[in-house]
Amino acid sequence: MLRPRVIPVLTLQGDGMVKTTRFSHPRYLGDPVNALRIFNTKEVDELIILDIEATSQDRRPNSDLIRGLAEECFMPITYGGGVASLSDAELVLRAGCEKVSANSALLRDPALVTKLADTFGSQSVVASMDVSRGRLGKYRVRDESGPRRLQNRDPVDWGRELAERGAGELLVTSVDRDGTAEGYDVELTSIISREVSVPVIACGGCGERGDIRDVLVSGAAAAGVGRMFLTRGPHFAALVSYLPPEEIDGLRF
Amino acid sequence: MGGVIGIVDAGLGNIGSIQNMLRRLDVPCIVASDPIQLGKAAALILPGVGSFDKGMGAIRQLGLVEFLGAQRAAGTAILGICLGMQLMCRGSEEGDEEGLGWLDAAVIKFRPDDGQHLRVPHMGWNDVRCVRSSPLLDNSEMNRFYFVHSYHLSCQRSEDVVGLTAYGHEFASVVQNGSIYGVQFHPEKSHRFGMRLLERFVQLAVGR
Numbered sequence: 253m254l255r256p257r258v259i260p261v262l263t264l265q266g267d268g269m270v271k272t273t274r275f276s277h278p279r280y281l282g283d284p285v286n287a288l289r290i291f292n293t294k295e296v297d298e299l300i301i302l303d304i305e306a307t308s309q310d311r312r313p314n315s316d317l318i319r320g321l322a323e324e325c326f327m328p329i330t331y332g333g334g335v336a337s338l339s340d341a342e343l344v345l346r347a348g349c350e351k352v353s354a355n356s357a358l359l360r361d362p363a364l365v366t367k368l369a370d371t372f373g374s375q376s377v378v379a380s381m382d383v384s385r386g387r388l389g390k391y392r393v394r395d396e397s398g399p400r401r402l403q404n405r406d407p408v409d410w411g412r413e414l415a416e417r418g419a420g421e422l423l424v425t426s427v428d429r430d431g432t433a434e435g436y437d438v439e440l441t442s443i444i445s446r447e448v449s450v451p452v453i454a455c456g457g458c459g460e461r462g463d464i465r466d467v468l469v470s471g472a473a474a475a476g477v478g479r480m481f482l483t484r485g486p487h488f489a490a491l492v493s494y495l496p497p498e499e500i501d502g503l504r505f
Numbered sequence: 506m507g508g509v510i511g512i513v514d515a516g517l518g519n520i521g522s523i524q525n526m527l528r529r530l531d532v533p534c535i536v537a538s539d540p541i542q543l544g545k546a547a548a549l550i551l552p553g554v555g556s557f558d559k560g561m562g563a564i565r566q567l568g569l570v571e572f573l574g575a576q577r578a579a580g581t582a583i584l585g586i587c588l589g590m591q592l593m594c595r596g597s598e599e600g601d602e603e604g605l606g607w608l609d610a611a612v613i614k615f616r617p618d619d620g621q622h623l624r625v626p627h628m629g630w631n632d633v634r635c636v637r638s639s640p641l642l643d644n645s646e647m648n649r650f651y652f653v654h655s656y657h658l659s660c661q662r663s664e665d666v667v668g669l670t671a672y673g674h675e676f677a678s679v680v681q682n683g684s685i686y687g688v689q690f691h692p693e694k695s696h697r698f699g700m701r702l703l704e705r706f707v708q709l710a711v712g713r
Contacts, residue, residue: 254672255630255649295696297630297651323525328651328694348521350653350694373555375626375653420626451624473624 256503257474258464258495260291260481261300261455264333267317271479271488272304273431275382275396281482281490288324290492296327297500300353300423300453300476302380303333307356307397313340315347322348330378332423336361341368345376353378353423356397359405362417369418378453379419383407383440384427391440394427407440408447415448422452423476429457431479436463438470445471461495465503508711510534511546513573515563517588518554522693526700532707540572548581548710549573552693553588557612557656558600560588570605577607582684582710587654590680590687599656607685609661615673623673626655633668633678633690640709641686641702642668642679649698650690652678657689 262284263270269287270278281287284301291299301321306313311334318331331344332353341352352372358365358379368377382394386402393405411422424444426437436457445452451473458464464475484491510527512520514536527534537543551573553560564570577583585593594604597612604612615625631652635644642648648668657676660666668679670689678689686706692699 253632254627257629292696319521322521326522326526326529326694326696326700328653328691345519346521348519348525350519350522350691375628375655376554421628449624451626451628474629 253504255297256464256468256500257297257453258500258503259298259300259453259474259476260296260494261302261476261478262287262482263478264301264303265305266303267314269482270304271431271482275427275430278304279488281488285320285324287482287492288321291494292325292327294492294494295497296494298328298330298474299325300330300332302331302353304396306334307336312336313344313347315343318344318347318349330423332378332380337364338367338371341372345372351376351378351421353380355380355382356395358414359393359395359398359403362413365414365417365419369420374418374420374450377419378421378423379414380423380425381407381410381414382425382427408443411444411452412447415450419450421450421473422448424452424454425476426456432457433459433479435459436467436470436472436475438466441467441472442470445473461499461503465505468503469505508533509546510707510710511543511549512536513543513549513551513569513589514538515553515560515567515569517560517563518552520552522691523550523552523586526693526703527707530700530704530707538567538569540568543572544576548706549576549583550586551583551589551592552586553592555588556599557588557591557597557604558602560592561600561602561604564592573605577685580684582686582706584706585685585687586693587689587691590689591656591658593685593687594658597656608658608665608680608682608687610658610665610677610680612656613659614656626653627657627672628653630695631670631672631690633670634675635668637664637667639667639679639681641681641688641705646701647698650688650692650695651699652690654689658687
């Protein structure tokens with residue numbers, strides 16, 4: 253049987269690993285290579301690595317850094333951050349990642365997702381979006397790198413468009429829940445995954461194992477986990493952990 | 506170069522991961538697209554990610570169809586991974602190109618209505634159930650691997666099927682016909698489970 257997908261999400265600022273809360277207050281957690289080594293010995297099922305500053309600092313993916321990370325891992329890796337063109341994506345995949353994630357660049361050029369899928373296959377293309385609730389309580393897509401952060405874009409429509417244009421998976425991050433350990437935004441996950449046939453990876457808010465189960469029940473194909481697998485306690489003390497295999501098997505419903 | 510594994514580089518996917526794992530196993534390998542180079546290898550790995558027609562087109566353009574056929578006829582062990590295995594079949598629903606035709610099998614798409622909650626592609630870790638003995642797998646061990654694919658094999662000859670995996674229904678995830686081996690999953694991304702499988706392939710192929 254297919255095992256529930258539980259995926260550590262490592263967020264980087266350049267070559268340092270950080271954890272944010274609601275996309276602010278990054279706390280430095282150490283060297284990502286060390287974290288990857290530990291995740292590899294724990295036989296983590298998959299990993300997502302996101303450089304959260306690359307686009308706003310106008311940096312392209314760093315091939316040497318990515319290769320160094322990928323060589324530590326015998327599990328599939330998705331890399332995102334600064335991916336704005338076919339050549340950026342090729343660099344990421346050549347450096348040893350299975351999948352490449354794009355986010356801000358797709359808001360400006362939605363056709364890029366089709367180009368990526370046609371060139372590398374849909375299974376290698378993860379379209380990522382950051383979502384928060386606007387003033388009127390409606391979900392809106394955010395553009396972390398743009399001058400106007402909150403886009404007048406509905407995440408369900410955007411998710412459907414990305415999937416139709418060829419995205420193999422959607423990574424949907426709740427900005428409001430990021431780093432809070434308050435649980436996933438299951439409503440958000442549910443309304444998007446209902447509308448698309450591709451897998452949805454939910455991210456943002458995981459604080460305990462039960463949260464993972466809840467988000468999988470709500471329709472997510474996979475649960476992304478940052479803070480809970482990277483830190484311990486209220487002050488974000490760096491500590492890498494993962495769930496034992498039998499606990500992951502136990503998340504089936 | 507007796508013990509070298511040749512990885513066929515037809516520009517189809519992440520070859521670095523396979524190299525990385527063979528390096529960890531201390532197995533020398535060459536990565537090449539040219540028959541003369543690949544001809545020096547004791548066994549071949551045919552990796553692949555992407556669409557069927559693109560894969561066959563790439564192999565044909567590099568002049569590898571004849572080369573691979575000759576290697577197979579000579580009894581060289583060849584391991585197809587993911588699309589690499591699918592290319593060994595007669596053809597695929599995914600495209601119009603004729604496959605290598607080494608396996609009497611078709612490649613068909615998962616239908617989303619096959620079962621509840623069935624999302625395509627089949628993506629993630631899943632189990633392989635051995636249905637016959639093979640040098641690649643040991644049924645007494647946990648056989649768990651990383652899969653990502655939308656199409657799967659449908660074998661005419663049940664004796665070619667070594668392992669089955671359930672997703673909606675059971676499909677052939679490990680096959681063998683003579684010196685030809687195929688796996689639908691990615692051993693190079695499947696921790697010790699995949700490393701053990703690659704190690705076994707190397708052992709049977711080059712006697713290491």
